[in-house]
Each structure stands twice: as structure tokens, then as C-alpha cells.
Amino acid sequence: MSRLGKLPIKLPAGVSVDIAASNEVTVKGPRGTLNRQFPTSIAITLDDGSVVVQRHADNRFQRAAHGLVRALMNNMVVGVSSGFKKELDIIGVGYRAEMQGKNLMLHVGYSHPVEFLPPAGIAFAVTPTPDKNVRVTVEGADKEVVGETAARIRRIRPPEPYKGKGIRYVGEVVRIKAGKAGKVGKGGK
The missing domain is CATH 3.90.930.12 (Ribosomal protein L6)
Structure with a gap:
């Protein structure tokens, strides 16, 4: 059983x-x-x-x-x-999000803003965080639709591994890679 x-x-x-x-x-x-x-x-x-x-x-x-x-x-x-909610942080210099009616406008490093339309039964909220980033909250009654919508928003600009810029879930840990090793001058020094 x-x-x-x-x-x-x-x-x-x-x-x-x-x-x-x-x-x-x-x-x-x-x-x-x-x-x-x-x-x-x-x-x-x-x-x-x-x-x-x-x-x-x-x-x-x-x-x-x-x-x-x-x-x-x-x-x-x-x-x-009581409903379900997922929260996403947008991290990066110049990266921001804003509401335009019910739609979510994302400015995440592309040459154009990305407009994201909410599915039926989903509401967005945008709030600033204390560390000068932006937090997007996805709320709704259907747990599957809330999770899928949050995943589709994250997919627009996933966090990159060198500086950590992008859209990530709150509490998600992004492993940061080391950059290139510095060049040694001529003569082997």
C-alpha cells in the first residue's frame, strides 16, 4: 500500500x-x-x-x-x-524586468526587450531586491503551470558560468568557473 x-x-x-x-x-x-x-x-x-x-x-x-x-x-x-509561487532573480548589470499591463518585459542583454505573456491563471509581480537586482514572482493555482512558466522565463537567459549573470531561481546555486589563466610574458617569465 x-x-x-x-x-x-x-x-x-x-x-x-x-x-x-x-x-x-x-x-x-x-x-x-x-x-x-x-x-x-x-x-x-x-x-x-x-x-x-x-x-x-x-x-x-x-x-x-x-x-x-x-x-x-x-x-x-x-x-x-492558497496557491503556488516561484521566485526568480535577474542578476546582471543593466538587466531588469518591468510589468507592462499583465505582460512581463525583460531587458536581459539582448538588442530588444523580451515580452513574456502570462498563461491563463498566472500572475507576475516584479520587486527590487536589496542587492540592486530584480525579483520576478510567478503565482497561480496550478502547480504544473507555475513551474513550467518559471522554467520558460529562466530559459530566456539562463545563468552563465563565468560571472553568474542571467535569470535564476531564488536559492539556486550557480557554480562559477575560473576564467582563462593570464599569459606569461615573452622569454618564459
């Missing part, structure tokens, strides 16, 4: 779950609505203010899907109640 899969998911106040016969689950809360289709071999039931995930058999697929379905359901409940 999956140790994670057998744990019930407690529903916070203001969150409702609707389970269709085809195992399509809709979760509604203060931060939005999420739906997802789950395999019919996994049983999802409501039981006294919590969601319970059970498997019908003990074959390899159902053992693998049991914990996964429970984790995805938990992410949906947490997403519509």
Missing part, C-alpha cells in the same frame, strides 16, 4: 470537490477552479470533509498511480485554497 496514497486529503474551508462518474475531478476554491481527468482504475471518494484515494487491485500500474493521483489531488486542493 502506498504510504502517501492512503493518506486522506482534508478540504479547507471554502473548497469544494466534484467527482464525475468518469473520474473527472473539479476542485473549486477562492483562487479558482481546476479540473483533471484521472484513471478510472483508481477510486476517488468524498468522505466526511476529506478526499480518499484507493486502488481496486494490486497490479503494477495501480500501485504506481495510487500515490501519484493522491499527490495531484492534494496539489489541486492546495492550489485553489
